[in-house]
Amino acid sequence: MVIRCVLVAAVATLTLRDVRKQFGETHVLRGIDLDVEDGELVVLVGSSGCGKSTLLRTIAGLEIPTSGEVSIGDRDVTKLAPRDRDVAMVFQSYALYPHLRVRDNLSFGLKLKKTDAAIIDARVKEVSQMLGLEALLDRFPRELSGGQRQRVAMGRAIARRPSLFLFDEPLSNLDAALRAEVRVEIKRLHAELAATMVYVTHDQVEAMTLADRLVILNDGKLEQQGPPLELYDHPDSKFVATFMGSPAMNIFPATATDSSLRADGFTLPYEGPARGDVLIGLRPQDLVADEEGPITLTVDVMEAMGFEAYAHGRVGTLPFVARLDGQTRGITRGDAIRFSLPAARLHVFDRQTERAIR
Amino acid sequence: MRAREESKWWIELACNAVLVLAVAFALYPILWVVTLALSPGEAPQRGVIPVPVAPSLEHFDAVVLARGDDGSLVFIRQMMNSLVIALTTATTAILIATPAAFAMSRFRFVGKGSTTLALLATQMFPGVAAAIPLYLILDAVGLIDTLTGLILVYATSAVPFAIFQLRGAFDGIPVDLEEAAMVDGATRFEAFVRVVLPAARPALAVTALFAFMTAWNEFILAATFLSREEVFTLPVVLQRFVGEHHAHWGRFAAGAIVVSVPVMALFYWLQRHLVSGLTAGGVKG
Ligand SMILES: Nc1ncnc2c1ncn2[C@@H]1O[C@H](COP(=O)(O)OP(=O)(O)OP(=O)(O)O)[C@@H](O)[C@H]1O
Ligand SMILES: [Mg+2]
Numbered sequence: 001m002v003i004r005c006v007l008v009a010a011v012a013t014l015t016l017r018d019v020r021k022q023f024g025e026t027h028v029l030r031g032i033d034l035d036v037e038d039g040e041l042v043v044l045v046g047s048s049g050c051g052k053s054t055l056l057r058t059i060a061g062l063e064i065p066t067s068g069e070v071s072i073g074d075r076d077v078t079k080l081a082p083r084d085r086d087v088a089m090v091f092q093s094y095a096l097y098p099h100l101r102v103r104d105n106l107s108f109g110l111k112l113k114k115t116d117a118a119i120i121d122a123r124v125k126e127v128s129q130m131l132g133l134e135a136l137l138d139r140f141p142r143e144l145s146g147g148q149r150q151r152v153a154m155g156r157a158i159a160r161r162p163s164l165f166l167f168d169e170p171l172s173n174l175d176a177a178l179r180a181e182v183r184v185e186i187k188r189l190h191a192e193l194a195a196t197m198v199y200v201t202h203d204q205v206e207a208m209t210l211a212d213r214l215v216i217l218n219d220g221k222l223e224q225q226g227p228p229l230e231l232y233d234h235p236d237s238k239f240v241a242t243f244m245g246s247p248a249m250n251i252f253p254a255t256a257t258d259s260s261l262r263a264d265g266f267t268l269p270y271e272g273p274a275r276g277d278v279l280i281g282l283r284p285q286d287l288v289a290d291e292e293g294p295i296t297l298t299v300d301v302m303e304a305m306g307f308e309a310y311a312h313g314r315v316g317t318l319p320f321v322a323r324l325d326g327q328t329r330g331i332t333r334g335d336a337i338r339f340s341l342p343a344a345r346l347h348v349f350d351r352q353t354e355r356a357i358r
Numbered sequence: 359m360r361a362r363e364e365s366k367w368w369i370e371l372a373c374n375a376v377l378v379l380a381v382a383f384a385l386y387p388i389l390w391v392v393t394l395a396l397s398p399g400e401a402p403q404r405g406v407i408p409v410p411v412a413p414s415l416e417h418f419d420a421v422v423l424a425r426g427d428d429g430s431l432v433f434i435r436q437m438m439n440s441l442v443i444a445l446t447t448a449t450t451a452i453l454i455a456t457p458a459a460f461a462m463s464r465f466r467f468v469g470k471g472s473t474t475l476a477l478l479a480t481q482m483f484p485g486v487a488a489a490i491p492l493y494l495i496l497d498a499v500g501l502i503d504t505l506t507g508l509i510l511v512y513a514t515s516a517v518p519f520a521i522f523q524l525r526g527a528f529d530g531i532p533v534d535l536e537e538a539a540m541v542d543g544a545t546r547f548e549a550f551v552r553v554v555l556p557a558a559r560p561a562l563a564v565t566a567l568f569a570f571m572t573a574w575n576e577f578i579l580a581a582t583f584l585s586r587e588e589v590f591t592l593p594v595v596l597q598r599f600v601g602e603h604h605a606h607w608g609r610f611a612a613g614a615i616v617v618s619v620p621v622m623a624l625f626y627w628l629q630r631h632l633v634s635g636l637t638a639g640g641v642k643g
Contacts (some may be wrong), residue, residue, distance in 0.1 A: 099559070178593075
């Protein structure tokens with residue numbers, strides 16, 4: 001069943017060219033160029049209000065871009081109605097049809113296309129097996145748990161076998177445990193369906209674990225895109241650097257010379273191209289506890305979780321967070337801990353443009 | 359543990375007692391009407407507990423089988439008048455108000471604010487306040503003393519009312535649902551018909567019921583605009599039973615019961631549509 005589904009599922013690329021969207025005087029999308037390959041899972045992340053949903057809705061056809069071009073496969077769909085785009089969307093709210101049973105929710109799109117009843121039955125069966133919905137087919141949405149509703153919403157998208165799947169924060173209404181579970185399931189579905197997917201989230205873990213490619217949106221523009229680990233290791237800008245990773249990267253103003261970086265409270269050896277006023281970034285996870293280290297943290301608060309621990313406090317006058325071994329014991333408020341940082345893990349940014357200097 | 363169970367028992371008893379009292383209070387006048395309707399003659403004795411002595415259907419007989427001057431069953435005819443007027447008013451209200459309310463809920467258009475205000479204004483005055491101008495208008499177009507005229511008059515207040523009701527209902531239906539339908543392959547109209555309307559069914563039912571009942575029960579305008587027996591609606595007929603010269607309380611009571619039955623039947627039938635929260639479970643976890 002699953003194999004046949006893979007073979008029949010239409011697959012497609014998605015291309016955005018200088019897509020702009022403006023609501024009155026508010027510029028929400030400021031020229032987006034994006035290419036999604038056949039079968040790729042692209043995750044869009046960005047802070048709240050940066051235009052992620054708007055971009056997804058523009059792809060779905062629920063918003064018409066002010067200018068620019070949207071193509072799916074080799075079709076220019078910029079002006080097409082949502083129903084003519086062959087996309088499926090999973091909403092954050094799930095948007096299940098409340099008056100229809102699960103079975104009819106799943107087959108809604110197929111029925112609209114006047115699909116043969118036998119084919120509809122087969123698809124509903126296939127999808128409900130895939131997602132474990134068999135026992136729920138005759139229930140109404142109000143009779144389902146949050147996780148089950150989420151599954152039905154995904155099933156409704158899958159049953160139509162669209163060329164492109166769009167997800168708008170589909171897991172944000174689930175509790176943490178369920179979210180982890182469904183996350184894995186989506187990854188599995190993506191592999192099974194080999195479908196092209198665009199997935200919006202602001203959850204770091206989802207973004208890192210799901211994405212073939214991560215696209216970071218900032219204020220209506222693409223800030224950086226690439227494989228998740230590459231963005232984590234080599235952020236192009238301070239925005240990406242602080243956006244990726246939790247707790248966020250520590251940022252310090254510093255002065256770069258031929259051999260060193262001097263910040264408030266510490267000096268690091270340095271051999272890069274930057275000179276003069278810069279910003280330096282140190283990930284809490286990259287710091288190494290070191291009796292001889294140049295960075296001295298005065299602890300305010302300890303957060304110990306067993307598998308890791310974070311020391312919050314100050315270096316010089318600025319706030320600072322560092323990761324410690326989970327089993328660290330006996331550190332209390334006011335203690336001083338010394339750290340060093342491997343040279344390769346240091347990030348340097350221009351103080352004006354906030355772009356990375358490498 | 360025991361103490362808590364006992365207190366529950368007490369609370370339950372108290373609640374039931376209060377409910378029984380409230381029901382008795384509400385039912386007492388109705389019992390009186392039933393008694394009056396079933397007691398033969400004109401002046402049943404008045405006890406504290408209304409029970410008909412020697413019950414008979416003579417009043418019902420006199421009311422329902424009443425014959426007009428031409429010998430036809432005039433009450434049956436008047437009942438049909440009421441039915442036609444109430445049904446047509448309700449249908450008109452729903453047919454006009456549904457698309458209007460949807461537009462007001464979902465679209466932005468020029469004059470939306472003032473339209474809303476104008477609609478609100480029509481609801482602020484009692485219909486009676488407009489009785490004289492309405493009379494003049496109906497007279498000018500030759501619709502005095504006609505069912506059509508009365509339907510138009512009722513619709514003028516039923517439509518704005520229905521627009522308000524339904525707009526509230528549509529506002530409560532998440533736009534996500536329509537958008538999901540449109541992505542799933544529906545046109546906007548299909549999304550409206552297949553998703554929004556079913557989700558709004560309870561509101562549609564309640565609104566229709568209200569429009570029906572208002573038209574069914576309305577007296578003052580009907581009495582003002584209708585003067586021929588063949589076009590009377592039931593409230594007008596009822597009032598005639600207790601006219602200036604003679605008070606047929608028995609017939610009045612029997613007539614009142616006959617008038618109430620359709621409304622009760624309608625309530626009963628619509629009950630299943632009145633389940634609130636039909637949109638529950640559609641969106642969010
Ligand atoms: N229909 C609209 N009219 C006017 N402004 C809008 C409209 N839709 C969105 N906006 C604005 O566009 C901006 C981006 O909204 P969008 O919903 O795309 O953000 P988002 O990145 O999805 O945020 P979140 O993570 O909170 O969901 C917001 O400032 C929002 O106020
Ligand atoms: Mg959003």
